[in-house]
Amino acid sequence: xxxxxxxxxxxxxxxxxxxxxxxxxxxxxxxxxxxxxxxxxxxxxxxxxxxxxxxxxxxxxxxxxxxxxxxxxxxxxxxxxxxxxxxxxxxxxxxxxxxxxxxxxxxxxxxxxxxxxxxxxxxxxxxxxxxxxxxxxxxxxxxxxxxxxxxxxxxxxxxxxxxxxxxxxxxxxxxxxxxxxxxxxxxxxxxxxxxxxxxxxxxxxxxxxxxxxxxxxxxxxxxxxxxxxxxxxxxxxxxxxxxxxxxxxxxxxxxxxxxxxxxxxxxxxxxxxxxxxxxxxxxxxxxxxxxxxxxxxxxxxxxxxxxxxxxxxxxxxxxxxxxxxxxxxxxxxxxxxxxxxxxxx
Numbered sequence: 001x002x003x004x005x006x007x008x009x010x011x012x013x014x015x016x017x018x019x020x021x022x023x024x025x026x027x028x029x030x031x032x033x034x035x036x037x038x039x040x041x042x043x044x045x046x047x048x049x050x051x052x053x054x055x056x057x058x059x060x061x062x063x064x065x066x067x068x069x070x071x072x073x074x075x076x077x078x079x080x081x082x083x084x085x086x087x088x089x090x091x092x093x094x095x096x097x098x099x100x101x102x103x104x105x106x107x108x109x110x111x112x113x114x115x116x117x118x119x120x121x122x123x124x125x126x127x128x129x130x131x132x133x134x135x136x137x138x139x140x141x142x143x144x145x146x147x148x149x150x151x152x153x154x155x156x157x158x159x160x161x162x163x164x165x166x167x168x169x170x171x172x173x174x175x176x177x178x179x180x181x182x183x184x185x186x187x188x189x190x191x192x193x194x195x196x197x198x199x200x201x202x203x204x205x206x207x208x209x210x211x212x213x214x215x216x217x218x219x220x221x222x223x224x225x226x227x228x229x230x231x232x233x234x235x236x237x238x239x240x241x242x243x244x245x246x247x248x249x250x251x252x253x254x255x256x257x258x259x260x261x262x263x264x265x266x267x268x269x270x271x272x273x274x275x276x277x278x279x280x281x282x283x284x285x286x287x288x289x290x291x292x293x294x295x296x297x298x299x300x301x302x303x304x305x306x307x308x309x310x311x312x313x314x315x316x317x318x319x320x321x322x323x324x325x326x327x328x329x330x331x332x333x334x335x336x337x338x339x340x341x342x343x344x345x
Contacts, residue, residue: 072309116158164178185272
């Protein structure tokens with residue numbers, strides 16, 4: 001892996017992808033929580049998870065909000081890019097949903113049980129049903145493939161699954177290039193409120209309690225600036241607590257709406273953050289659509305790592321690699337060390 005000596009006085013280069021899941025990062029920056037913990041942070045808005053992976057490997061980022069699959073891809077060598085990384089924090093649970101084109105209507109498809117029959121009897125396009133996920137090693141891929149399998153469909157035999165950056169999915173759905181996708185919000189609500197998409201299932205429906213985004217640290221940054229790494233984690237723990245506070249929710253929406261973060265409208269953001277979710281055909285109670293803090297939510301435990309690896313293995317996406325001890329990547333010791341500096345709830 002390319003290496004360098006970091007300047008201990010330079011800002012921490014922290015990457016994120018514009019999703020509601022980036023809320024702890026955005027809140028820590030906008031509410032001055034990073035400064036309260038004595039760290040300078042320079043945020044880097046990334047297009048997608050491949051960019052996060054590459055920049056961590058090439059030392060263009062010190063840390064990032066990320067899907068867990070990036071940590072395993074780098075730390076376990078799922079590809080040619082392999083380097084030391086650490087996961088000291090889970091940023092949230094849930095946050096994803098499946099969105100389908102309105103051409104596949106809810107009256108016919110239901111929660112997915114009507115999809116196989118539709119493809120068998122009514123599919124007229126000159127290509128297979130095409131659905132998108134954000135990355136081969138993402139929870140979105142796991143959830144989407146498991147959802148299809150539940151209703152007797154498999155990829156690639158019955159359905160093509162392709163991979164796109166999150167914010168590009170609504171425009172590809174609207175243009176008819178894809179027929180649906182699994183992604184983090186607000187990019188489901190963007191299509192739903194735009195009138196060209198609807199949601200048959202959220203990730204809290206599909207796998208309640210599943211871990212979602214992580215904080216990933218580069219090995220170089222952790223070794224050379226461990227004190228600042230722990231302060232960064234402590235700041236984000238405090239930000240996660242604030243994101244979960246119902247009284248802060250309107251301010252959270254205003255922060256996420258800033259162009260520096262998601263740039264989505266407040267109405268789109270409210271759709272999954274208010275507790276009542278417009279899924280395109282009904283208004284349903286979804287108080288657990290996003291979970292940023294609570295009990296052991298933020299602890300990078302081995303069971304959370306195992307959920308990801310078991311899911312990837314179950315859908316045939318996991319390369320034939322030896323995982324070894326997951327505790328060398330999922331670092332509860334760093335989490336507990338940082339928790340001592342975080343503010344009590």
